Every structure is written in structure tokens, then in C-alpha cells.
Amino acid sequence: MTTIEHRLQHEDSEVRRIAVLDLADEADEDDAHLFIAALRDSSAEVRAAAARALEFFESDAAVTGLVELLDDEEADVRAAAAQSLSELKDPQSARLLAPHAAHPQAFVRFAILRALRELRAPESIAPALAALEDADAIVRREAVAVLGYLKHVPALPALTGLATADPDPEVRRAAAGALGLASDASVLSALVAALIDPAWQVREEAATTLGKLRLPQAGEQLVAALQDSYWQVALRAARSLGRLRSPAAVPALLPLLAHAIANLRRETALALGEIGDSAALPALRSAAQDPDPEVRKAVRLALEQIR
Structure with a gap:
């Protein structure tokens, strides 16, 4: 037994915690089982340190151990486990995560979906679709992100509904971003509605997505968005109008070259260059x-x- 292994069994929890940190500095895959064992330590500080260390290891045992900590009694431990799970890269890990997406605890559902988002695995589709109707907004938001990352076009009807009608502005914002999957009539209608959403973050996201989709039908609404009371929305609208390359937008863009916000002046100049109209x-x-x-x-x- 090595010195660190002895320290991991020391009666003083602070000694055990420091041992975990020292072991993490070496980051050797042969030591992964020691971190996994430390996930069950009686000290929350040790469990949290072990959970953070497992960010660098990906195995079935590590994933399973981290999932178990998502409903730990200590918030720091739960947060550390969720963070390490969000760093997973192997799509094979999705099979271990997906069954927990319906966990009774909202934080667990949120953390599982956040981890699934990065994996882009087909196993994520069913739990994400189900979570679009979750009672908790942070869970719905992560479900939207999962489906957006997967570019799951069949989810568009549900996403258009969320973009315009969800009670939570962050869910509406996420849904507006995810609508970049396709450019059918329902998507255009939802994004145009989102351009006048009460929350400026939703309006900003809608303006961005319209530019990504390059929908010329939205030109008039994007021109109107140049007058938004939040310069961040006007900036995204200017960027999107540049992508549309519509000379009709030039008269509305020109006054923004004198706006008080330098970022907006810069984006306006770039948009005018993309449009390429000599009137500018x-x-x-x-x-x-x-x-x-x-x-x-x-x-x-x-x-x-x-020129």
C-alpha cells in the first residue's frame, strides 16, 4: 500500500482530503478506483474532492459513482458531481445517464440532461423530449439544449411552442436558439413572435437565430428590432441583416454608425459591408x-x- 493510500484511510478527514488532492495532481488512470472509493467517504469535503478529481476519468464505475452523488445531502458534493459529469466525452456513457433523467429530484434531472447534452447520443432523445414538459424550468431548459445539440428536427413543434409560450424566459431563450434546426413557416412565425418577447434575452436570441437561418421574410421585423431599447438586441439584428444582404435594410442601419455603444457601431459597419450597397x-x-x-x-x- 502506497503512502497516499494510507493517508486516504487516515482517521482525520482533512488528511484524507489532502490525499485526494495530491492523488489528483498525478492524474493516473490506475488510481481511478481510489477516487471512486473516496466518493463514499464519510466526509463531504472528501467526497466533493473525489468527485472533482473524477472529471479526468471516464469509466462505467466513475460515471455510476458520480450519478449516485447527485442527490448527496451536501450541496457542494452535488455540484462537484454534476460538474464532472458535464465533462464526459464518451457517448457510451449516455446509457448509464439516461435512465436517471426521470429522477424525483429536479437537480438530478437537470444534471443528467446537462451531461447528456455534450454526448450527443441517440439515447438522449427520449428523456429530453419527456423533459420538455417538466415542472422545473432548469430541467426544461436543459432538455431544449439536448435536442438542439442533437439537431432533432422532429422536436420543432414542441420547441416552437416553448419559444413563444413557456412561462420561463430562459426556457424561451433556449428554445429560440434551438429553432435554428430548420426554416419552415412555424419556425419563422415563432421567431418573429420572439422578437417582441418581454425579455430582451429572448429577443436577442431570436434575432440571432433568424440570421443563422438567413430568412429574407424576416427582414422587416429585424429592421424594426434595430430600434430595440436594448442595444444587445439591435446588435444581433444588425448582424442578421448583414447576413441577409438586403439593401432595403441600409437606411435603418446607417444611423447606428453614430450609436453610443461602440460594439453596435462596429457590428453595423460589418453588416453594411456584407450588404455591399454603395448607398452606405x-x-x-x-x-x-x-x-x-x-x-x-x-x-x-x-x-x-x-468598393
Whole structure:
């Protein structure tokens, strides 16, 4: 038995915790079983340290042990286990996670779905679809993310409903982002509705997704979004209008070259360059003296594109 193994069995929990940390510094796969054993330590600090260390190991035993800690009595332990599970990379681990997506505890359901999201495994589809109707908003949000990562087009009807009607703004925001899977009429309708959502984060996400889908039918609504009271929404709308390359948007974009927010001025210049309409040249030449160097750089690029 090595010195560290002796320390892992010491009666003082602080000695055991430091032993786990020292062992983690070596990060040797042959020691994974020691971390797994430490997950059952009587000390919460030791369990949390072992859970964090298992972020670097992926085996059935490690995954199973971490899942068991998701409903630990101590919040720090639960958080450490959830974080390590979110770092899993092997899609084969999904078979061990998916059965726990219906756990009675909302935090467990959330953590399982967050871990499944990164794995992009087919086994994640059924539990994620079921979780779209979960009573807890953080669970619904993660379910949306799972289906978005998997690009699961059959989920679009449910996602369009969530984007416009879910009571939680973070769920609506996530759903608006996930609607980039396809560009049918229902998606366009949901995203246009999301552009006037009460929460600016939802409006921002909707503007972003419309640009990704390059839907020319949304041009008028994106132009209106340039006047949003939140500059973050206007910025995303400007970026999306650049992607649409519609000259009709130029008159609405030009005033934003004088906006107080430099990031928005920069994005506006880039959008005008993408659109490529010579009508923007006079305003861009004036903006070439902008006090912000990043804006000036964007203006130079736009001028070169239009020329």
C-alpha cells in the first residue's frame, strides 16, 4: 500500500482530503478506483474532492459513482458531481445517464440532461423530449439544449411552442436558439413572435437565430428590432441583416454608425459591408474617424467590401 493510500484511510478527514488532492495532481488512470472509493467517504469535503478529481476519468464505475452523488445531502458534493459529469466525452456513457433523467429530484434531472447534452447520443432523445414538459424550468431548459445539440428536427413543434409560450424566459431563450434546426413557416412565425418577447434575452436570441437561418421574410421585423431599447438586441439584428444582404435594410442601419455603444457601431459597419450597397459609402467614410479602433477597423473592411 502506497503512502497516499494510507493517508486516504487516515482517521482525520482533512488528511484524507489532502490525499485526494495530491492523488489528483498525478492524474493516473490506475488510481481511478481510489477516487471512486473516496466518493463514499464519510466526509463531504472528501467526497466533493473525489468527485472533482473524477472529471479526468471516464469509466462505467466513475460515471455510476458520480450519478449516485447527485442527490448527496451536501450541496457542494452535488455540484462537484454534476460538474464532472458535464465533462464526459464518451457517448457510451449516455446509457448509464439516461435512465436517471426521470429522477424525483429536479437537480438530478437537470444534471443528467446537462451531461447528456455534450454526448450527443441517440439515447438522449427520449428523456429530453419527456423533459420538455417538466415542472422545473432548469430541467426544461436543459432538455431544449439536448435536442438542439442533437439537431432533432422532429422536436420543432414542441420547441416552437416553448419559444413563444413557456412561462420561463430562459426556457424561451433556449428554445429560440434551438429553432435554428430548420426554416419552415412555424419556425419563422415563432421567431418573429420572439422578437417582441418581454425579455430582451429572448429577443436577442431570436434575432440571432433568424440570421443563422438567413430568412429574407424576416427582414422587416429585424429592421424594426434595430430600434430595440436594448442595444444587445439591435446588435444581433444588425448582424442578421448583414447576413441577409438586403439593401432595403441600409437606411435603418446607417444611423447606428453614430450609436453610443461602440460594439453596435462596429457590428453595423460589418453588416453594411456584407450588404455591399454603395448607398452606405458616405456614412461609412464619415465613420472612418470613429474614436474606437475596432470600429475603424470594421469600417475599413466595409469600405473595401463595397468598393
